[in-house]
Amino acid sequence: MSTPATKPDLGRLGFWRGGPLLTPEIAVAAERFGYGTVWIGGSPAADLTLASELLDATSELKVATGIVNIWTAPAAEVAASFHRLEQSHPGRFVLGVGIGHREAQGDTYQKPYSALVGYLDVLDAEGVPADRRMISALGPKTLKLAAARSAGTHPYMTTPTHTRFARDIIGPDALIAAEQRLVPDLDTDAARAVGRSFLSRYLALANYRRTLEQHGFTASDLDDGSTDDAVDALTPHGTAAGLAAVVQGQLDAGADHVCVQLLPAREDPIGTLERLAGELGVAHAR
Numbered sequence: 409m410s411t412p413a414t415k416p417d418l419g420r421l422g423f424w425r426g427g428p429l430l431t432p433e434i435a436v437a438a439e440r441f442g443y444g445t446v447w448i449g450g451s452p453a454a455d456l457t458l459a460s461e462l463l464d465a466t467s468e469l470k471v472a473t474g475i476v477n478i479w480t481a482p483a484a485e486v487a488a489s490f491h492r493l494e495q496s497h498p499g500r501f502v503l504g505v506g507i508g509h510r511e512a513q514g515d516t517y518q519k520p521y522s523a524l525v526g527y528l529d530v531l532d533a534e535g536v537p538a539d540r541r542m543i544s545a546l547g548p549k550t551l552k553l554a555a556a557r558s559a560g561t562h563p564y565m566t567t568p569t570h571t572r573f574a575r576d577i578i579g580p581d582a583l584i585a586a587e588q589r590l591v592p593d594l595d596t597d598a599a600r601a602v603g604r605s606f607l608s609r610y611l612a613l614a615n616y617r618r619t620l621e622q623h624g625f626t627a628s629d630l631d632d633g634s635t636d637d638a639v640d641a642l643t644p645h646g647t648a649a650g651l652a653a654v655v656q657g658q659l660d661a662g663a664d665h666v667c668v669q670l671l672p673a674r675e676d677p678i679g680t681l682e683r684l685a686g687e688l689g690v691a692h693a694r
Contacts, residue, residue: 415664416502419443420659422472432464447471450474451481454481459473477506479507483531491536505527505541506545525553528557546563565616566586567641584663585667590684602645603639603671606672606673624641651668
């Protein structure tokens with residue numbers, strides 16, 4: 409199990425964005441504002457080319473994957489890419505891995521827990537240190553695996569209620585790097601429309617739906633486009649100060665690091681990143 413001395417320093421605040429929308433310029437800005445880590449969202453290819461570009465463009469920023477999909481990125485190829493990045497940028501890359509979704513993988517999605525264990529076994533054999541990788545874990549079994557065989561967990565589409573649950577499972581030493589969706593819009597109706605559009609995809613995925621229903625939501629909360637209260641809880645909106653309070657709520661619930669995802673995804677994130685960093689004081693607290 410990873411110890412506090414070996415866990416990567418991700419900083420308190422990070423930025424999560426889908427790989428096709430993430431650029432070196434955004435990474436440079438995030439580093440300047442005090443963000444500790446930029447997360448490459450989606451399922452980046454095993455060559456990790458974008459990670460290399462982001463690391464080349466910055467000097468101290470950590471870059472992490474959120475997440476490499478074990479079904480589409482062969483472990484041996486990912487390990488070779490890890491070592492390439494480690495040689496050029498020692499200590500600055502964190503490998504996030506996960507099992508993806510049954511809906512996307514179809515018949516290949518067999519015994520996902522065993523497949524994940526086997527993937528970690530290959531990473532071990534290829535010399536990828538356990539304390540430089542994280543596992544996207546939601547349920548107790550996978551959370552325990554994350555604590556035992558990685559630096560910790562990178563949960564996606566969760567709330568502080570799940571963060572508290574995860575902390576109880578993994579104990580005090582493993583990392584929780586929670587993704588948090590935010591809508592920087594003061595217009596409640598417009599913000600809820602953005603949130604519902606985003607949630608329509610994820611609430612159709614069984615693992616997220618099951619997790620939400622186990623941690624504070626009912627089926628009726630999430631059906632038919634979700635209630636306003638559910639949308640507000642899952643995709644909170646408001647001022648920079650209000651959004652900073654949401655991030656702080658995740659930290660107070662037990663997260664070590666919160667990586668924010670700004671919605672709508674295609675809008676320029678830089679102004680909001682700067683305002684949010686200012687509210688949280690991360691430039692002085694990394």
